[in-house]
Every structure is written in structure tokens, then in C-alpha cells.
Amino acid sequence: MVGIRQHKTLINTWCLIEMVGIRYHKTHISTRCKWSIRVVVVVIPEMENRLRTAENQVKLLKAENQERKVVFSVTLGVGGYYGPTSTTLVYKDILTNIGNHYNPTNGHFTAPVRGVYYFRIALFGIVERNSGIHCNLRTNGNITLKAGLWEYIAKSQHHVANAASLLLEQGDVVDVQLGGTTIYDDSHKRNTFSGFLLFPV
Incomplete structure (x- = not known):
């Protein structure tokens, strides 16, 4: 009886560890997904806006430089x-x-x-x-x-x-x-x- 109880306790412990691991893995995946979504929704448009601003500044500088010639x-x-x-x-x-x-x-x-x-x-x-x-x-x-x-x-x-x-x-x-x-x-x-x-x- 004692051996059976120990075996059940061991099984329950492993199950608990696996459940915790699954939850951690799901949380980790969820965090990565949220970060990826933020990159797509927020970071990339910001970078595109900065790139457009830089391109416009380069065009303006080229025009000013041409006027000076x-x-x-x-x-x-x-x-x-x-x-x-x-x-x-x-x-x-x-x-x-x-x-x-x-x-x-x-x-x-x-x-x-x-x-x-x-x-x-x-x-x-x-x-x-x-x-x-x-x-x-x-x-x-x-x-x-x-x-x-x-x-x-x-x-x-x-x-x-x-x-x-x-x-x-x-x-x-x-x-x-x-x-x-x-x-x-x-x-x-x-x-x-x-x-x-x-x-x-």
C-alpha cells in the first residue's frame, strides 16, 4: 500500500511539473506573440515613418545644394x-x-x-x-x-x-x-x- 501511495504521489508530482511547464511555455509563447504583434503594428510603421522623413530631408538638401550651384x-x-x-x-x-x-x-x-x-x-x-x-x-x-x-x-x-x-x-x-x-x-x-x-x- 505504501508503495502504491508513493507511486501515485510521484505521478501527481510529475503531472504537476508538466502542467507548470505547459503553463510557462504557453505564457512564454504568448509573450513572444505579443512582442511580435507590437513589432508589426507599432515598430515597423514607426521605422517606415522615420525612413520617409529621412528621404524627404535628403531630397530637400539635394534641392538646396542644387540652388547653391x-x-x-x-x-x-x-x-x-x-x-x-x-x-x-x-x-x-x-x-x-x-x-x-x-x-x-x-x-x-x-x-x-x-x-x-x-x-x-x-x-x-x-x-x-x-x-x-x-x-x-x-x-x-x-x-x-x-x-x-x-x-x-x-x-x-x-x-x-x-x-x-x-x-x-x-x-x-x-x-x-x-x-x-x-x-x-x-x-x-x-x-x-x-x-x-x-x-x-
């Missing part, structure tokens, strides 16, 4: 004497025009963004034909600065230049106006108009 350098592209005239100089020979903000059909540079830009103009002339050489750098039709030579020696050659850093608004137009005098150019590209964006503001 503004450089041009142009020459007249004509040989011989040019002038006398007081019209806008149209530089048709393009050396560089990154961003395509200089227009070779009308001689205008249009600022793509608000920022500080650097401009330089250079003129060459044989002053025997007039009283000197000079031109105006204009912003929206208003004279910003001048470059020129007003005193001269007859039949002398002169090269004049000027430069400035300007704060421009988006859409501002910058060009060069010849100051009623005559300039000279040849294959050496002596008359130039250049500019680039230093930084946006």
Missing part, C-alpha cells in the same frame, strides 16, 4: 570694335553657366535665390576712337557700380575692371551697360562678365 562667366563672342552705344552688353560666348541663370539672348543674370553674390566685369578698349572706356554694372536697371577709364593717351590700349559682392533678392536682374563708348575684342576674350553665389541668406 550658381556660377557663370561669359565673353562678348564678337571680334573687332563694339560701340559706341549705351545699351546692355549681351555676352554670347559662354565659358561657364552652371544653373543656367545667365541668359545669353539678353545679357541678364537673374538671381535664383536670395543671397550674397559676387560679380566682376572687365573691359578692353583702344581709346583712340573715343574719350575713354567705361561701363555700368546694373541691378534691376539701376547703376550699382562703374568700371572705366576717362583719361587716356591717344592710340593706347587699356584694360579696366571692377567687382563687388551684392545682396540680391530672388528674381533680381543684373546686367552690364556700356557707357556710350567703344570697346574692342578678339579671340583673347578680353571683355568678360562673371558672377557666382557666395551663400544664400
